Amino acid sequence: MSEKLKLCPFCGGEATVCCSDWDSENYSPLPNTRYEVECNECLAGSDKYKTRELAIEAWNRRAERTGRWIGVADRLPEPGTNILVANAKTGSQYVSHRDLIWFNPERKAYVPTSYFKEFEFTHWMPLPEPPEVVLP
């Protein structure tokens, strides 16, 4: 597993993995230590986990928040995600899937599928999680 930590989601600072109980004589973590990732700049931290790997995975996992538009010039969605796309000039919106996004070179714009060539979108956001199915 990669040890590479993403930058802090709050301030963009670098982060490091640390552990709660450290044996300073032997320079090693104590048996029941918990690991967390902490931002070196603003000290924002992950929850505490049993292993270093879990702490890193949690820190690097960035659930996109729904309810906030993201410009296509800033960033495109992760593969495999359902998204809402919108055109800021016209106000029109459309539900699409990241894997269907297509860059139309003639229009120099992103479109939700090659089928909807005329619909250009300037922004996207992830859809909310579907409701949980409650079995009787």
Ligand SMILES: [Zn+2]
């Ligand atoms: Zn930070």
